[in-house]
Amino acid sequence: MSKTIYIINGPNLNLLGTREPEIYGSETLANIEAACAKAAKDEGYKIAFQQSNIEGEIVDMIQEAGRKGAALIINPAAYTHTSVALHDALKAIDIPAIEVHLSQPAKRESFRQISYVGQAVHGTISGFGANSYHLGLQAVINLLKT
Ligand code: DQA
Numbered sequence: 001m002s003k004t005i006y007i008i009n010g011p012n013l014n015l016l017g018t019r020e021p022e023i024y025g026s027e028t029l030a031n032i033e034a035a036c037a038k039a040a041k042d043e044g045y046k047i048a049f050q051q052s053n054i055e056g057e058i059v060d061m062i063q064e065a066g067r068k069g070a071a072l073i074i075n076p077a078a079y080t081h082t083s084v085a086l087h088d089a090l091k092a093i094d095i096p097a098i099e100v101h102l103s104q105p106a107k108r109e110s111f112r113q114i115s116y117v118g119q120a121v122h123g124t125i126s127g128f129g130a131n132s133y134h135l136g137l138q139a140v141i142n143l144l145k146t
Contacts, residue, residue, distance in 0.1 A: 005069065005137065005140060006047070007050070007073045008073070009029060010053075011052075011077050017031075023103050025102060025130055029051060036133055039134055045141065055079055066092065070095060071095050071097065072095055072096070073136045075099070076117045080116065083116055087117060087119060097122060099117050099118055099121045099124040100133055101124070101126035101132060102128075104127030
């Protein structure tokens with residue numbers, strides 16, 4: 001059985017650290033990747049950490065996770081609120097999948113109030129900054145144990 005947890009990041013998350021730090025914090029995506037790799041290793045898993053600004057590439061990443069991964073964590077960023085393609089890709093795979101967000105979209109603009117992705121995953125963790133990823137990892141590892 002696969003021991004790889006895919007962690008997939010959507011558009012503009014490559015800019016974390018400098019992008020609206022008052023909303024998204026000062027951690028870079030590389031810092032988040034390093035923390036996730038360590039936390040996963042402590043539990044006997046490795047991670048495949050990916051980022052793209054291109055919707056179709058994220059669809060490909062989700063499909064790859066479905067073929068090769070044990071579980072999937074996704075921060076779809078802005079595509080959360082627009083993408084039927086990501087929703088459909090997540091519906092098409094058969095591994096535990098959860099959604100994470102650094103910020104709490106429910107407290108933000110009205111266009112962030114719908115999540116196409118949230119309707120296709122096991123659950124959502126949002127509002128804890130970079131720690132949302134760590135909590136997400138714990139959540140999928142617990143799902144894998146049950
Ligand atoms: C985000 C929230 C989205 O609404 C936004 O478009 C992002 C980041 C978050 O992690 O808080 O790019 O997914």
